[in-house]
Amino acid sequence: MPTSKMIEVKDLSKHYSSKKRLGIFKSEKNVVKALKGVTFDVDQGEIFGLLGPNGAGKTTLIKILTTLLLPTSGIAKVNGYTLDQDKEIKSSIGAMLMGERGLYWKLTGRENLEYFGALYHVPKSIRKDRIKSLIELLELDKIADRTVETYSSGQKMKMVFARSLVNDAPILMLDEPTNTLDVKEARRLRKIVKEQNEDYNKTIIYCTHLMHEAEELCQRVGIIDHGEIIALDDPMDLKQGLQKNDILSVEGTIPEKAQTALKLTPGVMSTQILVKQMNNGSTEKRPYLNITCENSHQNLPEIISTLTTNGAIIRNIDKKETTLEDVFVNITGRSLMDDTSQVIKTKTGSD
Amino acid sequence: MYAPIQKMTLKSHWGVVWGTFVVRLKTFSRYKGVLFMDILTPVLLAAMPILLGQALSGSISAASANFEQNTGLTGANYVAFIIIGANVFSTVTTSLWLFGFFIRREQTLGTLEALFMSPAHQISILVGLTLYVQLRSVITFLGGYLFGCLLFSINPFQGQVLLALAILLFGLVPIYGLSFLLGALVLKVKQANSLLNTLQWIVGAFMGVFFPITVLPITFQIVSYLFPGFWLNYNIQAALMGLDWFFVNMYGHLGILFIFAITCPLIGYLIFSRTESRSKRAEGIGQF
Numbered sequence: 045m046p047t048s049k050m051i052e053v054k055d056l057s058k059h060y061s062s063k064k065r066l067g068i069f070k071s072e073k074n075v076v077k078a079l080k081g082v083t084f085d086v087d088q089g090e091i092f093g094l095l096g097p098n099g100a101g102k103t104t105l106i107k108i109l110t111t112l113l114l115p116t117s118g119i120a121k122v123n124g125y126t127l128d129q130d131k132e133i134k135s136s137i138g139a140m141l142m143g144e145r146g147l148y149w150k151l152t153g154r155e156n157l158e159y160f161g162a163l164y165h166v167p168k169s170i171r172k173d174r175i176k177s178l179i180e181l182l183e184l185d186k187i188a189d190r191t192v193e194t195y196s197s198g199q200k201m202k203m204v205f206a207r208s209l210v211n212d213a214p215i216l217m218l219d220e221p222t223n224t225l226d227v228k229e230a231r232r233l234r235k236i237v238k239e240q241n242e243d244y245n246k247t248i249i250y251c252t253h254l255m256h257e258a259e260e261l262c263q264r265v266g267i268i269d270h271g272e273i274i275a276l277d278d279p280m281d282l283k284q285g286l287q288k289n290d291i292l293s294v295e296g297t298i299p300e301k302a303q304t305a306l307k308l309t310p311g312v313m314s315t316q317i318l319v320k321q322m323n324n325g326s327t328e329k330r331p332y333l334n335i336t337c338e339n340s341h342q343n344l345p346e347i348i349s350t351l352t353t354n355g356a357i358i359r360n361i362d363k364k365e366t367t368l369e370d371v372f373v374n375i376t377g378r379s380l381m382d383d384t385s386q387v388i389k390t391k392t393g394s395d
Numbered sequence: 396m397y398a399p400i401q402k403m404t405l406k407s408h409w410g411v412v413w414g415t416f417v418v419r420l421k422t423f424s425r426y427k428g429v430l431f432m433d434i435l436t437p438v439l440l441a442a443m444p445i446l447l448g449q450a451l452s453g454s455i456s457a458a459s460a461n462f463e464q465n466t467g468l469t470g471a472n473y474v475a476f477i478i479i480g481a482n483v484f485s486t487v488t489t490s491l492w493l494f495g496f497f498i499r500r501e502q503t504l505g506t507l508e509a510l511f512m513s514p515a516h517q518i519s520i521l522v523g524l525t526l527y528v529q530l531r532s533v534i535t536f537l538g539g540y541l542f543g544c545l546l547f548s549i550n551p552f553q554g555q556v557l558l559a560l561a562i563l564l565f566g567l568v569p570i571y572g573l574s575f576l577l578g579a580l581v582l583k584v585k586q587a588n589s590l591l592n593t594l595q596w597i598v599g600a601f602m603g604v605f606f607p608i609t610v611l612p613i614t615f616q617i618v619s620y621l622f623p624g625f626w627l628n629y630n631i632q633a634a635l636m637g638l639d640w641f642f643v644n645m646y647g648h649l650g651i652l653f654i655f656a657i658t659c660p661l662i663g664y665l666i667f668s669r670t671e672s673r674s675k676r677a678e679g680i681g682q683f
Contacts, residue, residue, distance in 0.1 A: 060678055107679060110512050110610075113673045132513035135400045145505025150422040162414030163513035164409035170398075189426070207509070212398035244397045 046294035049121075050215055050247040051109065052085040056118035058104050058271075078104040080271040081118070081323040086249060086264075088214075091241050093262030093279075095368060097378070101271040102251040103141060106219050109249070110139050123215060124203045135164070140208040141219035144200035149193040153184060153203045156192060157210050164211035171210075178206045181236060197224040205233060208242070216240060219251040234261055255368040267372055274375050283366045289313060290340035291370050294333040294351070294362040303333065311343035312336075318379045336374060403514065415523025423531065433531070434538035441481035441543055445474050445607045455547075466607045468638060473551075475636055478543035480604035483628040485539065485567045486563065488595050488604065490570040491624075493528050494521075494578035494667075495591065502505040502585075502680075511680055519601075525571055529564055536563055541669075554635035562634060566652050567628030572659025573623070579670035582680060602628045623655035 059078040086092040107113040111130040123136035204391040222230035267275040448458035462473035501507035544551035608619040619625040
């Protein structure tokens, strides 16, 4: 039965365990706590963002909600159905969660959509027109009748996205849907996601590690790290929570002792060395010092003085607009671009 | 507004069956030369023991006489025996690994999770897959049998060909059931190729592909009787070569296949479902 809460998740945990053989009779049991008591809900017609670094537990959560995985504990409801009502849940969802994978390479894009339409029990009379309009919507006309093996990564990604729309379900679950898309295509895909929400009142869970995507699309964002939701609110409210403080970005050569001295400087609340991707098209990443402080206007001379007297060479200082990345950094002390180590707890024993 | 959730009707289930059948057929047709290789492989498999028999006995007729005398299969042409055996063996192994290879291929392609995310019933997908394999089996069996007979100058129409085909289609059903077990094994251990390769030749030995199982020790013969592949092979050989229906009569033999056709898919599917459930509780079905 449809409800106004399209997704309800309460105290959801998922532990993966594996055994490592140490000898004939000895083994070590590794327990990975991928999700630790996650609780949230998503209203009908809402775009809910799950923002977190790689390995934070986003995909595990989506896999549970799509019934591909069973949780270790906790409760989840999708469209009012509990996880054991898997047929009803599957009929309520259009999902994209393996990137560009999940297509039959020897079939054309159109044939893939036809087949998945049949798997979702879309009547033949509706299927053909819907596929035609999806192909037009995603500008796939030129490649739709070519076998998928001839597609680029981006084209496959778009076709997988089309696949997630083929059953026109009330809920869309999208896991990093813009991976491998170029800037223009990613923007276009986000526009379509927004249209699916605004024009068709679809409820959308949008997983990403790209803060600007979450800021652009989502009405609420859950920031997930190490399997826990560490912040959950409207993106604006999350940012406003930080805006009483200023964030400075300092580029240059910053020795360890300068950073340590800075932590003792009045007005400085926290410092982190982060890395940013250069915008010159290369894969080069440059470290910078992120400083959260009170009243930067007043404290800036003292900050500069502390840095330079401790051997720092400053190339540039910017006062940053607060972003969701800053919210994440402020809570975790790490960047969203960092990978999260999967193994959270290792329990050893023998059997 | 989004579309209403589609109701699952008999027609829509048939849509999944037909869709799966067509997808498999299209995929198969886009791998050039596979059908030719399917037909050629059992003939090559049969050629080796046939030529070895000829080399050891001096001629095919002398080898046939020795074969009759040593196996007690009166009137059995050893060339036909081996050609039929190799073709049935090829069909049985394809069907036996069908589901295991299907799981593996879909895992690596990334489509297994996409299939499991859809509301389509697994049985509908499996029926579609099975229909495709049945069609492919009939074509390759007929092709391989006719080509083998032509190559070794045997009259292919000496027995009851239509009965043999009916036995083939019916006798593959329990093999699909066993295929679920191997599917469960692949879901559990992921990389099971070496095990499957070894198992293939054990299956061949117990089916009586190149020799009747009467040459095996009695304990091995009992194992053969418990394997539906043996009954499938023997019944086809009996239909095409006029061998004795040693268990009462033809209906007795078909009755045994019928029991296997009921029990094997049930047991196989039950075990597969349990393994699938365990996988969902563990790391998931798409990991490979």
